[in-house]
Amino acid sequence: MSELVPRSRIVVVDDQAAHLKALCDILGQHHLDAAGFPTGETALAHLRGHACDLLLTDMNMPGMDGLALIEAARTLDPAIACIIMTGAGTVDTAVKAMKIGAFDYIIKPFKASTLLPVLTRALESRRLRLHNLQLEAALRERVDELGRLNQVLDAARREAERTNEEKSAFLSNMSHELRTPLNSILGFAQILASDRFPKGEGERQRFSQNIVSSGKHLLSLVNEILDLSKIEAGKVSLVLGPVMLDEVLREVVAIVAPLAERRLVALMTPADCRLELCADRMRLKQILVNLFSNAIKYNHVHGSVTVHCAVGPGYGSVAVSDSGVGLDPAQLETIFLPFGRAGRDEEGEEGTGLGLTITKRLVEAMRGRISVESKPGEGSTFRVELPLYSAAAAPSGARGATQHVG
Ligand SMILES: Nc1ncnc2c1ncn2[C@@H]1O[C@H](COP(=O)(O)OP(=O)(O)O)[C@@H](O)[C@H]1O
Ligand SMILES: [Mg+2]
Known part of the structure; x- marks a missing residue:
C-alpha cells in the first residue's frame, strides 16, 4: 500500500468554516500542504495561479458547486486528482462527479481514517497519470525523432541511388567512348596487315595517321578518366x-x-x-x-x-x-x-x-x-x-x- 506523499499540494473547499478548518488541520498533521477555501470561486482563483496535486471539495456550496469547480479545475490541469465530499442520499451527484473526471467521492460525515486512504489512492493515481503523460510525451518525441531520421535516411538512400545511376551512366558512356577509337585502331591496323591491302603509299599513310590520331584520342581519354576518378575517389x-x-x-x-x-x-x-x-x-x-x-x-x-x-x-x-x-x-x-x-x-x-x-x-x-x-x-x-x-x-x-x- 502506498504512503501519503509529504508536501503534496491539496486544495480543500468547504463552505462550513469549522469543517474546513478541521480538514486542513488533519492534512497538516500528515505533512500535506493544504490550502482551504470557503467557496468554489476563491478556490478556482487560487488554482489559476498555483499548481496543485489534489482538489478535495464539498458538493453543495452557495455559488459555484463542487461539480462546476471540478470541471473548471480539470480544464486548468487535466491530471489533477479530484475528490468530492457529499452528504448521504446524494450519491447520484457523486456518480455525476465521477463521470466528469473526479477520482472518488466520500460521504459526509467521515472520519480521518476513512479520508486518508482515499487521498493516498487519489495522489498515487495522479502520480501515475503524470508519469503516463511524461511517457506519452517522450514517446511522441521519439516518434518525431524517428520520423526525422527516416527522412534523413530516405534522402541518403535517394542520393545513393542517384550516385549509383550516375556511376552506371558514367561506366556505360566510358566503355562507349573507349571502344570507338579502339575499334578504329583495330580496324585500320587489320586493313594494313591484310594481304589484300592495296599497298599504295598514300593509303598506308592515311590509315597510319588514323591509327595515330585514334591512339592519341584514346590516351587523352584514359588520362582524363584517371584524373577524374582520382579526384572523385578523394585521392588528389x-x-x-x-x-x-x-x-x-x-x-x-x-x-x-x-x-x-x-x-x-x-x-x-x-x-x-x-x-x-x-x-x-x-x-x-x-x-x-x-x-x-x-x-x-x-x-x-x-x-x-x-x-x-x-x-x-x-x-x-x-x-x-x-x-x-x-x-x-x-x-x-x-x-x-x-x-x-x-x-x-x-x-x-x-x-x-x-x-x-x-x-x-x-x-x-x-x-x-x-x-x-x-x-x-x-x-x-x-x-x-x-x-x-x-x-x-x-x-x-x-x-x-x-x-x-x-
Ligand atoms: N567556350 C565554349 N564555347 C562553346 N561550347 C563550349 C565551350 N566550352 C565548352 N563547350 C562545349 O562543352 C562541351 C564540353 O566541354 P569539355 O568538357 O571541355 O569537353 P571537350 O572540349 O573535350 O569536348 C564541348 O564539347 C563543347 O560542346
Ligand atoms: Mg575541352
Missing part, C-alpha cells in the same frame, strides 16, 4: 596557398598560344590582374588551360578570346569570354556532365567531354564556383570565382596546406 591532394593570378595567366597563355595561332584566334588578356587567390597553383593552371582551349576550339577563324578579372567580397574572379559558336540552354545543361559534348562529336571537333567535368570538380574543391553565360552564335563566358588569399579562412600555416578532394 590540393596544395592551397597564395597564387598570383597574373603569373598563372601568363603561363597559361604561353601554353595555349600555339593552338590560338593555328586557329587564327586572338588572345586578349588584361595588363593588370594582380589578384592573390587561395588556390592550388598547378590545378588552377589546368582549369584555365581547359577554359582557354575550349574558347579557342569552339570559336570561329579570326575570332577572339578575352579575359577579365574582378574582385568581389572575399573572392576574385576570372572570366574567359569568346566570340565563338555559343551554346543554347539545352546544351548548357549537359556540358559539365562527364562525356557531355553538346553535339560537337558530329562536327568532328576533337575532345573527350571530360574537361569541364574535371574543371568544375577542381574549382569546387578549392571552395570556388564556376558559371557560364552563353548565346548561340555570339559566344560564351566561363567565369571562375575563387577565395582571395587574404579572405580565405586560412588555418595556421595555410601556406601550402594540403587538402584532399572528394
Whole structure:
C-alpha cells in the first residue's frame, strides 16, 4: 500500500468554516500542504495561479458547486486528482462527479481514517497519470525523432541511388567512348596487315595517321578518366596557398598560344590582374588551360578570346569570354556532365567531354564556383570565382596546406 506523499499540494473547499478548518488541520498533521477555501470561486482563483496535486471539495456550496469547480479545475490541469465530499442520499451527484473526471467521492460525515486512504489512492493515481503523460510525451518525441531520421535516411538512400545511376551512366558512356577509337585502331591496323591491302603509299599513310590520331584520342581519354576518378575517389591532394593570378595567366597563355595561332584566334588578356587567390597553383593552371582551349576550339577563324578579372567580397574572379559558336540552354545543361559534348562529336571537333567535368570538380574543391553565360552564335563566358588569399579562412600555416578532394 502506498504512503501519503509529504508536501503534496491539496486544495480543500468547504463552505462550513469549522469543517474546513478541521480538514486542513488533519492534512497538516500528515505533512500535506493544504490550502482551504470557503467557496468554489476563491478556490478556482487560487488554482489559476498555483499548481496543485489534489482538489478535495464539498458538493453543495452557495455559488459555484463542487461539480462546476471540478470541471473548471480539470480544464486548468487535466491530471489533477479530484475528490468530492457529499452528504448521504446524494450519491447520484457523486456518480455525476465521477463521470466528469473526479477520482472518488466520500460521504459526509467521515472520519480521518476513512479520508486518508482515499487521498493516498487519489495522489498515487495522479502520480501515475503524470508519469503516463511524461511517457506519452517522450514517446511522441521519439516518434518525431524517428520520423526525422527516416527522412534523413530516405534522402541518403535517394542520393545513393542517384550516385549509383550516375556511376552506371558514367561506366556505360566510358566503355562507349573507349571502344570507338579502339575499334578504329583495330580496324585500320587489320586493313594494313591484310594481304589484300592495296599497298599504295598514300593509303598506308592515311590509315597510319588514323591509327595515330585514334591512339592519341584514346590516351587523352584514359588520362582524363584517371584524373577524374582520382579526384572523385578523394585521392588528389590540393596544395592551397597564395597564387598570383597574373603569373598563372601568363603561363597559361604561353601554353595555349600555339593552338590560338593555328586557329587564327586572338588572345586578349588584361595588363593588370594582380589578384592573390587561395588556390592550388598547378590545378588552377589546368582549369584555365581547359577554359582557354575550349574558347579557342569552339570559336570561329579570326575570332577572339578575352579575359577579365574582378574582385568581389572575399573572392576574385576570372572570366574567359569568346566570340565563338555559343551554346543554347539545352546544351548548357549537359556540358559539365562527364562525356557531355553538346553535339560537337558530329562536327568532328576533337575532345573527350571530360574537361569541364574535371574543371568544375577542381574549382569546387578549392571552395570556388564556376558559371557560364552563353548565346548561340555570339559566344560564351566561363567565369571562375575563387577565395582571395587574404579572405580565405586560412588555418595556421595555410601556406601550402594540403587538402584532399572528394
Ligand atoms: N567556350 C565554349 N564555347 C562553346 N561550347 C563550349 C565551350 N566550352 C565548352 N563547350 C562545349 O562543352 C562541351 C564540353 O566541354 P569539355 O568538357 O571541355 O569537353 P571537350 O572540349 O573535350 O569536348 C564541348 O564539347 C563543347 O560542346
Ligand atoms: Mg575541352
